Amino acid sequence: MRLIRNIFRRKLRAFLTIFGISIGVFALLVMGALAEKLTLLVDGGMRYYEGKVVVTAPTQFAGLVSTPLKASLLREIEHVEGVARVSASVSALLDKEIPAVSMGNIPTIQAEDGRAKGYEKFVFGYTAGRELRNTDVGKVALGADLVKRLNGAVGGHVEIRGKRYEVVGIADKTLTAPDNAVMMTMEDARRIVHEDLPDAVRDSVDPNSIVSSFAVYLEEGERPEVVARRIERQVDNVEAMTPLDFERQVKQPLAIFTSIIYAVALVSLLVGGLSVVNTMTMSVAERTREIGVRKAIGASNAQIMGQFIAESAVIGLIGGLAGLVMGLLVTVAGNAAGEATGNALFLVTNRLVVGAVTFAVALGTLSGLYPAWHAASLNPVEALRYE
Amino acid sequence: MSEQAAHVVEALYGGEPQSQADGAYIIQTRDLTKRYQLGRNNFVDALRGATLDIRRGEMAAIMGPSGSGKSTFMHIAGCLDVADGGEVWLNGRRVDGLSARELVGIRRKEIGFIFQGFNLIPTLTAEENVALAGEYAGMGRGVALNRARELLEMVGLGDRTRHVPSELSGGQQQRVAIARALVNDPGIVMGDEPTGDLDTTTSEEIVGMMRTVNRERGTTFLIVTHNPEVASACDRTVRMRDGVVVDDGDGTPPGP
Ligand SMILES: Nc1ncnc2c1ncn2[C@@H]1O[C@H](COP(=O)(O)OP(=O)(O)OP(=O)(O)O)[C@@H](O)[C@H]1O
Numbered sequence: 069m070r071l072i073r074n075i076f077r078r079k080l081r082a083f084l085t086i087f088g089i090s091i092g093v094f095a096l097l098v099m100g101a102l103a104e105k106l107t108l109l110v111d112g113g114m115r116y117y118e119g120k121v122v123v124t125a126p127t128q129f130a131g132l133v134s135t136p137l138k139a140s141l142l143r144e145i146e147h148v149e150g151v152a153r154v155s156a157s158v159s160a161l162l163d164k165e166i167p168a169v170s171m172g173n174i175p176t177i178q179a180e181d182g183r184a185k186g187y188e189k190f191v192f193g194y195t196a197g198r199e200l201r202n203t204d205v206g207k208v209a210l211g212a213d214l215v216k217r218l219n220g221a222v223g224g225h226v227e228i229r230g231k232r233y234e235v236v237g238i239a240d241k242t243l244t245a246p247d248n249a250v251m252m253t254m255e256d257a258r259r260i261v262h263e264d265l266p267d268a269v270r271d272s273v274d275p276n277s278i279v280s281s282f283a284v285y286l287e288e289g290e291r292p293e294v295v296a297r298r299i300e301r302q303v304d305n306v307e308a309m310t311p312l313d314f315e316r317q318v319k320q321p322l323a324i325f326t327s328i329i330y331a332v333a334l335v336s337l338l339v340g341g342l343s344v345v346n347t348m349t350m351s352v353a354e355r356t357r358e359i360g361v362r363k364a365i366g367a368s369n370a371q372i373m374g375q376f377i378a379e380s381a382v383i384g385l386i387g388g389l390a391g392l393v394m395g396l397l398v399t400v401a402g403n404a405a406g407e408a409t410g411n412a413l414f415l416v417t418n419r420l421v422v423g424a425v426t427f428a429v430a431l432g433t434l435s436g437l438y439p440a441w442h443a444a445s446l447n448p449v450e451a452l453r454y455e
Numbered sequence: 456m457s458e459q460a461a462h463v464v465e466a467l468y469g470g471e472p473q474s475q476a477d478g479a480y481i482i483q484t485r486d487l488t489k490r491y492q493l494g495r496n497n498f499v500d501a502l503r504g505a506t507l508d509i510r511r512g513e514m515a516a517i518m519g520p521s522g523s524g525k526s527t528f529m530h531i532a533g534c535l536d537v538a539d540g541g542e543v544w545l546n547g548r549r550v551d552g553l554s555a556r557e558l559v560g561i562r563r564k565e566i567g568f569i570f571q572g573f574n575l576i577p578t579l580t581a582e583e584n585v586a587l588a589g590e591y592a593g594m595g596r597g598v599a600l601n602r603a604r605e606l607l608e609m610v611g612l613g614d615r616t617r618h619v620p621s622e623l624s625g626g627q628q629q630r631v632a633i634a635r636a637l638v639n640d641p642g643i644v645m646g647d648e649p650t651g652d653l654d655t656t657t658s659e660e661i662v663g664m665m666r667t668v669n670r671e672r673g674t675t676f677l678i679v680t681h682n683p684e685v686a687s688a689c690d691r692t693v694r695m696r697d698g699v700v701v702d703d704g705d706g707t708p709p710g711p
C-alpha cells in the first residue's frame with residue numbers, strides 16, 4: 069500500500085510516532101478496563117440495594133470492623149411502619165486476613181435465613197447443583213469466581229477456615245458480589261464470625277444470635293429513605309442504608325474516580341496526538357518539493373490534503389491497533405493472575421475496544437488536518453524551488 | 456513595460472492574438488510581467504513583458520543567463536503560476552485570470568512537466584509514478600497502470616516498471632518523467648532543464664527521446680536549457696534576458 073510506504077519513509081520516526089499513539093491507547097484501554105470493572109461492580113451493588121433498606125450496626129473504621137447485631141432486632145424492625153419483611157444475614161471474610169491491597173470484590177462467606185425469598189429481586193440461578201437450604205449444615209454453594217480458587221466441584225469438598233464442606237451447588241456468574249461468595253448455613257457462618265471476634269468480646273456474644281445485617285423489604289408504595297429514617301429512630305444503635313445512600317457513598321466517588329482515570333488516559337493519548345502533528349508537519353516540510361511536483365503533474369489541493377490526512381489517520385489506526393494489542397495482553401494477563409485470588413481486575417468491553425481505536429483514528433485524522441492543510445496550500449512554484 | 460516596447464509588440468503581432476482558426480499556435484503569451492517582492496522597497500522583476508508564440512508540434516528551446524526569467528516564464532505559460540500582467544493563450548483560449556481550480560484542470564489535460572533532478576516520488580515505483588498523473592486526472596488505477604506500462608515500454612523501460620527511483624539511473628529517471636508527462640496525452644510538454652543533471656551522452660539520449668516523441672506523436676516540446684547542444688537539437692532557440700524574450704529564434708528581430 070502506497071500510504072504505508074509514505075508513512076514508513078522515515079522508519080524510526082514513524083515507529084516512535086505510532087508508539088506514542090499506542091501508549092495512549094494502551095493507557096486508555098487498561099485504565100478504561102479498570103473503570104469498566106468498577107462500574108460493573110457498583111452497578112451490581114445498585115441492583116442489590118434497589119428497592120430495599122439494609123440495616124447494619126453503625127459503621128466503624130471504614131466499614132471494615134463492625135460488631136454483630138442481635139437476631140432479636142428482626143422483630144423490632146419488622147414492626148416499623150412500612151416494613152413488609154426482614155431477612156437476617158451473616159457475612160464474614162473468606163480469609164481471616166484482609167488483603168492489604170484489593171480491587172474488586174473480596175471473597176466472603178454469606179449466609180441468610182431464607183426469609184427474603186419472594187421479596188428479594190436480586191436472584192440468580194445455579195450452573196451446577198442446587199441452591200443451599202437452611203438444613204444444609206456442613207455444606208456450601210460456591211460463587212462462580214471461587215470455583216477455581218477453592219478447587220470445588222458439586223459433590224466434592226472444599227476447605228474453608230480449616231474445615232471441610234461438601235459443595236452442593238455452583239452459582240451462575242452475576243458479575244458482582246455473589247461471584248466471590250461462599251454461601252453456607254447461618255449456623256456455620258455464625259460459628260466462623262464468632263471465632264473471628266476479638267477475645268475481649270467473644271465470650272459476651274451468643275453465637276446463635278449473631279446477625280451481620282438485615283435486608284428490609286418495603287410495603288408497596290413506601291419510599292426507602294422514609295422507612296430507613298423511621299428504623300433509625302425506632303431501633304437503637306443501627307444504621308439503615310438506602311439505595312440513595314449507596315449511590316452517594318459509592319457511585320458518586322466512583323464517577324469522579326472514573327473521570328480521573330479516563331482523563332489521565334486521554335491526556336497521554338493527546339500527547340501521542342501532538343507527536344502526530346509534529347511528525348506530519350516535519351513530513352510536509354521534507355516533502356515540500358514532492359508536493360510541488362505532485363501539483364505540477366495535476367494534483368488538486370483536495371487531493372494533496374486527502375493524502376496527508378489519510379496518512380495521519382493510518383498512523384492513528386496502526387497506533388490504535390498496536391495499543392489495543394498491548395492493552396489486551398496486559399488486561400488478559402492481569403486477569404489471569406487475579407483469577408487465582410478470585411479477583412479479575414479488568415473488564416474489556418466492546419465499547420471500550422471500539423472507543424479506544426476510534427479515538428486513535430479520530431485523533432490521527434485531527435492531528436493531520438493542519439499539516440495537510442498547510443501542504444495543500446503550498447504554492448506549487450515555491451514548492452518546486454524549495455531545496 | 457515601456458511604451459516603446461508596447462509599440463514593438465503592436466507592430467510585431469498586431470495587438471491581441473487572433474483566435475487561431477487553424478490552431479497553428481498551442482501557446483501564445485503577451486507582455487507577461489512578474490514581480491517578486493522581497494522586502495518593502497526590494498523587489499525583483501522576473502518578467503518584464505515576455506511575449507512568445509509556440510507553434511503546435513514544434514520543439515523549442517529557451518536559453519538565457521541565470522535569473523533571466525526562463526523558469527518563471529515556463530511556469531506561467533504552463534499554468535502553474537500566474538503573471539501580474541499580460542496574457543496567456545492556450546489553444547486559442549485565454550487562460551490567464553482563470554481560477555486555481557480551473558488551472559489544475561488545464562495542467563492535467565493539456566500540459567506535461569519534466570523537471571531537473573528530483574522529479575519522481577521516491578516511494579513510488581516507476582509505473583506508479585507514471586500512473587499517478589493519470590490518477591490525478593481521474594483515470595482508474597488499473598487503466599492508469601496499464602497506460603503507464605505502455606509508455607515505459609515506449610521509453611525503453613519495459614523491464615524497470617517495478618523499480619523505485621533510487622534503483623534507476625539519472626537518465627532512466629528522466630525517461631520515467633517523460634513517460635509521466637505523456638500519460639494524459641497533453642498537447643505540450645515543458646521541461647525545465649530536463650538534462651541539467653545528466654552527462655553528455657545521457658543528455659543526448661534524453662533529447663533524442665523527446666525528439667522521437669515529438670515526431671511520432673506530434674507532442675509540442677518547450678525546453679529550458681543551458682546546454683547549447685540540447686538547444687541545437689530543437690527546431691529553434693528562444694533567447695531570454697532580463698525578463699524579456701530578446702530573440703524568438705524565428706529570425707525576426709524583436710526590437711528596433
Ligand atoms: N519565488 C521567488 N521569490 C523571489 N524571487 C524569485 C522567485 N522566483 C524567482 N525569483 C527571481 O526571479 C528571477 C528570475 O528567476 P527564474 O527562476 O525565472 O530564472 P531562470 O532564468 O530560470 O534562472 P536559472 O537559469 O538560474 O534557473 C531571479 O532573479 C530569481 O531570483
Ligand SMILES: [Mg+2]
Binds near residue numbers: 525526527647
Ligand atoms: Mg530556472
